[in-house]
Each structure stands twice: as C-alpha cells, then as structure tokens.
Amino acid sequence: MNQDSSKAVVLPHDPHSFSKPQDAIIQHVDWQLVVDFAQKQIKGHGIYQIKHQHSSEIVLDVRDLNILSVRLDDAAAEQAFSVSAPVKYLGQALRIPLQKETNKVTIAFETTPQAAALQWLSPAQTAGKEHPFLFTQSQAILARTWLPCQDSPGVRFTYTARVKVPSHLLPLMSADNPQEKNPEGEYLFKMDQPIPSYLLSLAVGNLEFRPVGSRCGVYAEPETIQDATYEFADTEKMLEAAEALYGPYLWGRYDLLVLPPSFPFGGMENPKLTFATPTIIAKDRSLTSLIAHELAHSWSGNLVTNATWNDFWLNEGFTVYFERRIMEVLYGHDYSEMLHTLGYQDLQHALQDDLAGQPKDTCLKLDLQGRDPDEGLTEIAYEKGNYFLRHIERQVGQERFDQFVKNYFGTYQFQSMDTTRFEEILEKELINGDATLRDQINAKAWIYEPGIPAGIEVPHARKFDQVQEQLQLWESGTSPADLKTQEWSTHEWLFFLRGLAKNLNQEKMESLDQAFSFTQSGNSELVAVWLQHAINHQYEPANARLEEFLTHVGRRKFLVPLYKALLEQPDGKARALELYRKARPNYHAVATSTFDDMVGV
Structure with missing residues (x-):
C-alpha cells in the first residue's frame, strides 16, 4: 500500500x-x-x-x-x-x-x-x-x-x-x-x-460513544445516543459488504457522529468519522442508505479523490453506485432498485428544472472557473455519475465491472484522479481496444455532453408498480384508509408523495393527512416532500410544522425546495423572508450562502 x-x-x-x-x-x-x-x-x-x-x-x-x-x-x-x-x-x-x-x-x-x-x-x-x-x-x-x-x-x-x-x-x-x-x-x-x-x-460537544460493532461506533449527545445506536446497528454489516465488493477498508475504525440538526448536509465522509444529520434518524432504519453512501466514500473520494472540483463526479458518481450495491447486498435487488428509481427522478428534476438553461452544468466534467465549487454539488455529479457507471456495468456485466472497480480502488489508492486520467484507465483496463464496446459505452457523450445520451435504459422498481396502483385507486375515489400501505418503506411513501397531483383541493390534502399524519411525521424525508405540497396547495394546518421545520433543520437538500416553493406563491416573497429571518441564525454558512441570494436578504 x-x-x-x-x-x-x-x-x-x-x-x-x-x-x-x-x-x-x-x-x-x-x-x-x-x-x-x-x-x-x-x-x-x-x-x-x-x-x-x-x-x-x-x-x-x-x-x-x-x-x-x-x-x-x-x-x-x-x-x-x-x-x-x-x-x-x-x-x-x-x-x-x-x-x-x-x-x-x-x-x-x-x-x-x-x-x-x-x-x-x-x-x-x-x-x-x-x-x-x-x-x-x-x-x-x-x-x-x-x-x-x-x-x-x-x-x-x-x-x-x-x-x-x-x-x-x-x-x-x-x-x-x-x-x-x-x-x-x-x-x-x-x-x-x-x-x-x-x-x-x-x-x-457534550458527546457519548456507543459501539455498534468491532470496528464501528456512534457518537452523539446523551439525549440522542440511544436512538442513534438503534438506527445505525447495521453499520458493521455495511462495512463487511463493502469490503466483499471492492477490497479492504484501509482506515482502521469507521465511526459516526450525529450532529445537531443545523448541519447543512445529510452526511460528510470525514475519514474514520462520518458526520451525519439527525434527520436520518427515523426510528425504523429506513434512511440508512445515507450511511452506506458515506461509508462508500472511504473508497471513492477518500481513497481515490477527485483532483479538482471540476472532477467531482468521480467522487460522487462512484459513491452513489457503490452505496446502492451495498444496500443490494444487505436488503435485496428490489430495495436497491427503489433507490435507483428515486435517484433517476431526482436527476430528471435537476435536468428539467434546477439546471434548465444551464446545459454546461449538466455535463459530468464541469468548468467551475471563477465560481464557488459548491455550485457543482448537484444531482449531475451524484445521479448522472451513477447512471453512467450503471450503463457501463450493463455493457460489460456486473462481474467484470466489479473487478474493474476493485482494481481501480486498489491501484490508485491515496491518489488523486481527474476525468482525463479516468478515461485513459477505462480505455486501457476495460475497453481494451474493443471498438464496439467503446461505442456502446459512449464515454465522451456521458462526460462532455449535456443531459443523458439517448436510448439509455431507465431504472424501474417493481415495488413502485404496487404504489402506483394504490395512488390510482386513491385518485379514483378510494378512501386513504382503504389503501394497502401497511408494508411500505420510506421509499414507497416517497414515491407516493412525489406522485400526488399538482392541483389537490383542501379536502384531499386533509384526508391524506388525517389517514397518514404526514404533517406530524417524524420522518424528515417524508415531511419535506409533504410540506412542499402544503405550500403549493395553501394547506394551512401544516403552517406551524413548516415554520418549525425551517427553523430547526439546516439540511440544504430539504430547505432549497421549500424556499423555492414559498417564493413561487403569490405572497411568497414576504412569507419566505419572514421565515428565513427567524431561521437564519440556525443555519451553517454553507446554507446561508445559498439562501441569502435566493430569498433576498
């Protein structure tokens, strides 16, 4: 080594x-x-x-x-x-x-x-x-x-x-x-x-430690430590699954620190000690793919690192792909396909909404000269990067691609990697002169052209077919209480909420809320999507929860869509500004640098 x-x-x-x-x-x-x-x-x-x-x-x-x-x-x-x-x-x-x-x-x-x-x-x-x-x-x-x-x-x-x-x-x-x-x-x-x-x-801070395996443990405030220890109980299994896929973990221990809710990200892959948001503590272990993601960074990012922030996709694309392979090993193919499908939805939203009119920013290889590199932290690096690697996997088969990735991490460990060098490695180690395979992979289009190349297979989670059936039943008049939702995971609920019509009346919103308690849910992923609907449909019973959420949670992934939704309302500017002034003291500078301009402070 x-x-x-x-x-x-x-x-x-x-x-x-x-x-x-x-x-x-x-x-x-x-x-x-x-x-x-x-x-x-x-x-x-x-x-x-x-x-x-x-x-x-x-x-x-x-x-x-x-x-x-x-x-x-x-x-x-x-x-x-x-x-x-x-x-x-x-x-x-x-x-x-x-x-x-x-x-x-x-x-x-x-x-x-x-x-x-x-x-x-x-x-x-x-x-x-x-x-x-x-x-x-x-x-x-x-x-x-x-x-x-x-x-x-x-x-x-x-x-x-x-x-x-x-x-x-x-x-x-x-x-x-x-x-x-x-x-x-x-x-x-x-x-x-x-x-x-x-x-x-x-x-x-005032922190305590609890082990969750021989190499893994959790740090948190005493008030949070019990829930965190339960939530992250599978961390050692994730570590073992990761090693089985792509080689030994080279950092000694892998511990987690649960930060206060103002932390601006879901997690940060600091070596030996992942920083994690408390918003993934759902008390049912349903959001722990984020832990698999930060753990995967111990190989992709921490071990083989993007040389500049223009090559950020090399960190995050590999990590999303690796994260979902870990989740597949632990929880099955259907589970990982739900994650891929939700990720594809996020990618489409980025292409069609967030980055519309910015085609250069939808290329994997970025040009951030003169800009804050934080602007490259979009779904392009994460989900388009993952989608590209999934595409390569389909062309060569999972076994062959796994060997390529394992060799990549092993050969270039503790080194920096830029996009040009990666292309050379891909050509030498995987394509190896096969012109047909080179054309099928089409790396140049993925890396240097906007959007997604045409004709690429779209992820499809079978479990979401059942959710779609229930969504259609509800839209046709079935009572929410009669829907078959008892075995749903967070991912199925997310797909359901994302699929709701954009013109719900108050009665429909209230019936959903009464049946499933979305406004008062302890699951931050679900609350964040529900509150977007509440803003868009002027659902006043959620106003207090919206203010509480914005003033206590600093995770930028949740905040950006909520402030955007507020700003799109007729009285949105004044309301967003009022809420932001209350919430701003709780946000990290990474978040305020985004929202000061957005809200107009």
Missing part, C-alpha cells in the same frame, strides 16, 4: 486554490489548537513538514484567517510573509519565502468570526440544551477558513493535532478518536493516512 502523499502524479491545475504543489507541497502537519467557546475562536499553530526542489516560496490558501507569525525550520526569528488581496470565493494566497534547505514551516494563526467552515452553536441549538457545540464543514474549499493549508483535493498530507477544549466537552476529528472525556480537556489526534484538506474536521 503506497501512502506517500508526494507520489509522482502530475496534477491538473486547480482553479480553486492559490497553492502551487508542483513547486512546494505539504506532506505532514502537527497542529496545536485551543477551542475557545467564549470568544468563538480557534487559536494555535501548525508545524508544516514540506517538500520542495529549492523553491523560493510555498503558497497556502487562507480566507478570513488571521496569520500571527511564521518561522522557518527551528529559527527563533520570525519570517516575513505576505497575504494577497482577497478573491471572491477563494480568499487569499499566503506566500512564505523559503530558504534553499527549508523543510519545516511553523505558522501561528487564529480564526475570525467570518470563518465559514465553523458553526458555533448555543446550548439552545443542541439536543441537550445545556452545553455549546462546535462543528466544521471543510468541503469544498472552507478548510482554509480555519487552518492554513493547500486547500486542493489534489494535495494529500498526514497530520496530528493536540486540541484543548473545556473539560466537560469531548472533541473529535477525522482521525483516531477518544471514546470518553478526560479531566484535562486535552487530546491528541493522529491521522496516519494522507488526506486532502477538505476532509479535515473537528467537532466539540
């Missing part, structure tokens, strides 16, 4: 980083950090081990970060440095002159209130309501707002971190983690496998 972060791979230019890793590159960092909740600030320094060929400088990325001092090697004297003028989205270039033999740089720094990666939560925003909470979100290019780094997914390094926190709180990182608090509040973290900066993470 090659874990050399300086492995000689020619990296493409990263338009979202000032760093020049071809001249001077970080290989390892030892950080010392103090988490100050009173000042809402992280302070400390890092000792950066670097490699260069007599380069005159090393360039790092920073944004809204105070650089206090710089020293070279073991010199007592401070080294002059410069910070460039800020560039929108990118922040600033930290330029540090180097001596000919310099191999170590020490940087002291402190975060500012504008640090977009950090969310400092008050006790009222947590499950326990007694202790504050801090968590980071570094993807895509926010690591530079809390640590100086070469903030490109093409640069990998190992690290340690000594972290000081209040003694009644427990810190966790994307590293080997403690399982209980110590009275000093001081902790040492180690990450021995090289990772890119977007996978740096830190969370600090």
